[in-house]
Amino acid sequence: MSPFSGAVHQAAEAAPVVMPASGVFSLTWLLVALPLAGAMVLLLAGRRSNAWGHWVGVLASTASFVVAVMLFFGLLGQSTGARTQKQHLFDWIAVGKFNVPFDLRLDQLSMTFVLLITGVGTLIHIYSVGYMSHDRERRRFFAYLNLFVAAMLLLVLADNYLLLYVGWEGVGLASYLLIGFWFFKETAAVASKKAFIANRVGDVGLSLAIMLMFFTFGSVTFDGVLTDPSRASSSSLTWIGLALLLAACGKSAQFPLQSWLLDAMEGPTPVSALIHAATMVTAGVYLIVRSGAIFNATPTAQTAVIVVGAITLLMGAVIGSAKDDIKKALAGSTMSQIGYMILAAGLGPVGYAFAIFHLVVHGFFKADMFLGAGSVMHGMNDQVNMRRFGALRAVMVATWITFGAGYLAILGIPPFAGFYSKDKIIEAAFSHNTLTGLVTLVGAGVTAFYMTRLFAMTFHGEKRWADDAHPHESPMIMIAPIAVLALLSAVGGLVLNYNNALVDWLTPVTGFEEPSLSVASWVVPVTALVLVLLGAALGWLLYDGRPVPQVAPAGNLLTRAARADLYGDAVNEAVLMRPGQYLTRWLVWFDNRVVDGVVNGTAATIGGLSGRARRLQTGFVRSYALSMLGGAALVALALVLVRL
């Protein structure tokens, strides 16, 4: 047992020593630089690199992963209290007291993310070599993927909030480029724009949070802001917390900024797996956990975080239950699962480590399932409608088995990965209050239902294939990465939970508290398991036990609402988009007719300037020169008069 596993929440207060990076840690910058270099090469070389560009992309990502593993072992070699390594690269912005260095911070939290991003990222790069092999612009795809990895690594490695912001919008840009990768499709172009705008609304939150931090603490670095934040007034802390939450809502598709994520499925499926499931969308969770010291000091903001997480958790689950598009069903699930993480992060030290735990294993099993969905689409002529799938387990055995591992993991069936994190989040939620606990519990049941529905509609039941569909298993280059992720989904949770490894590893950064429950320790896991089994049973009954109609039945009120993303878009359109369009149209009229009209009218009125203007318009140099001369004479005259 590590020295931190007892009553250790003090660990967060006794801040770990910050070590200037030396030795192997002086390689930290390479993590970001390698994929960035890959992206630059691919973008600058252009079409010339079409033949080999994808391998450059894979190489860059792999190299970054290798560096990450080296750094990980480096950190393991340090004593527990000396695992915060800071690499100072250069002074970035310095004006007055606003001093922002370009520093990277490698600690247990960022290391965990770095391994997830480069590990899962590299697997998805490899998968994409196969998945995108028929696309003329595969090279451009890999350029954007590399750009994404670089930005995401900068996001988690930044040692201050402003540098984090660079990564934060960098991943937003990569996401924009990748959602709109097939830009010639109107829907893809609109979806990518929508994602960027929704993220920008969130970024207003991040901007304001950073300004508030400087206003309050005179600093925007992690050490400057997070060292004993309770020095500041509680209202400042609450505003900072709420602003950070707004940022998290944008990036992590949480209510009320959730609607972009479903549309983001317009992007190629590897993008959905990497960016819109495993990594980028979890950045909001990172932000809140990283800023834990702030949230610990502001219960109001914490409550807001919990409420947002709870709402999104249920919304996502409901949406996921009604979608027939396999990717959109998975996207609803992602919203919901991130809702769990956000909720856990809102619980404070009792939840931080498990929010991250769930984030990591969700990265495994959701990437696994998205890539599996991609594999199915690959074999089914890019069909995404699950009502035209069915019985695929016979023809796509590997995809079926690997997807199955992800399915069991997200349900939280022991010993699959989700079991270890989701149960702990439910426990922590109950230790907060019963209502929060019940929400997470219900969510677990609904999750089991919609995932079973998805799994059964795709792989079990009757064939409902389109006439021209000849499903076949995907090539090895796609199946191998999925297999690795499936393995991680199966045993990853067990390994990370062994001897409390991940939680103890994170505790020096996040702090930790045992949840205090008023019931016996077996009650929560058993209740959760029973609910999950009930949800799954219902799913099997409805979607495997009965034939699935090829055309969706009308459905009840809730189903129809869920199909319409619970009217998120309708609300946005009615409240923001249409009034905005009227406003801009009216303003254009106002500017042309009123503001400019006054100007032109004044000019016309004052001494018939318009007549003179017309004469000027004849363009004679002489008349212009004459008027200049007149002006000069006026100046001279004025000066002389003043002298007198």
Next chain:
Amino acid sequence: MTNSLWLPALLAVPLLGALAVMVVPSSREKLAKQLGLAVSLMVFALTIAMALKFSAASGADFQFAYSLSWIPQFGVHFALGVDGIALVLVALSTSLVPVVLLAGWHDADDARGSVRGYVSLILVLEAAMIGVFAATDVFLFYVFFEAMLVPVYFLIGRYGGARRNYAAVKFLLYSLFGGLLMLASLIGLYVVSGDLTGTGTFDFTSLAALVIDPNTQKWLFAGFFIAFAIKAPLVPFHTWLPDAAAESTPGTAVLLVGVLDKVGTFGMLRYCLELFPDASRWATPLVIVLAVVSILYGALLAIGQTDIKRLIAYTSVSHFGFITLGVFVMTSQGQSGSALYMVNHGFSTAALFLIGGFLISRRGSRLIADFGGVQKVAPILAGTFLIAGMSALALPGLSSFVSEFLVLVGTFQRYPWVGVVATLGIVLAALYVLLMYQRTMTGPTPDIVEEKVHDLGGREVLAVAPLIVVMLVLGFYPKPVLDVVNPAVDRVMHAVSATDPTSQVAPVAEGTQK
């Protein structure tokens, strides 16, 4: 005091170059262009050489000072010198001129005016721009301020689009009106200086040292400020800009919006604040309201535009709102941010106008609705346009982010709620950029676009590549600009007796191991 010849040389080279271009036979158009480009590159090289000799730590108000008595009767000197802010703006001007000449290589080919006339007008304008930033005599500043109008008037009126005459005259009358107000204040200032010291002067440093009665200051301030607010332009003095920018050639629009308009915000920072500190503080609430209105109003109007060039012009109205805001919040972050913003906005607007211009000239239309799916047929054009757009919306990692964030953080320290409202501008910026990009570059490609729009050629790439490089380099390493700008901002802050607010709690000591 020894006279430094750097700045007179910087003025003389483009003027002599303009003369040389004018004597090129009118049939040798290419030679005129080549000569113009060579001269502009020489001026740029001179600027770089001079900038390398600039010392951020010198402590002097102005470096490379040159002074020659011009009209002794009125104490007017031909006096030049630069502080850090003027230096970076001179560098902005001289770096954009070769870019503009190269990018607009064929812009004057079929115009009403001659090619050599076009090239020499641009060189004359370059000299005037250098002069206006480098003048340390307020009268000389006024002369350059007015002199800039002449080449621009002809550049719009002889080389512009269909409604060029309307636009040129509107620009001229508007500017002359502002200039007249400034002239009145200028004379008033001269009289006041005579009253206070016995001999009237136009020397900036002497004038800045005067302690002028606050009421008088208000009148003098108003004359200068309105002239600058028209030039910048701030809402509601902005309506000349969309017309002028839309009817100009792209190159003229770059110099007009990217550099010339900066004289307005530069003037506010240098002349309004330092000469009339009491009046500046008095006017601050009003100016801040105008600035915030400009940010939001300009952005909303940009969203509503159907014409690419007018859209870009309105984005600039929004950006000038940010710059003015940073100047008047009286914090070092706000003012250094504004100074850096002036530089960054120059480069990013240049990229937008030039690449937008490439697009427009290919299709023969400025209307957004006439485009679509350009990315398919012209990926480099689309890609560079997107980068320029990202710079306009201040994407972190690009230089405009550093300056915009400095302005916002500087504003927030002084007026948190103003900071909050101004921050909403970043969402509107994303909307106007991405809507335009979506409508022009993505979706299905219409046949006429497929037929007419081809990708950028070597010359065009060569013209815009430096702009993108600067955006990236200054985004990650703005230090070279901030280091020279900061001392000048300290001087301005001192002049208006402003100090940065302190944070709510004392910052923790950093960089030490605990």
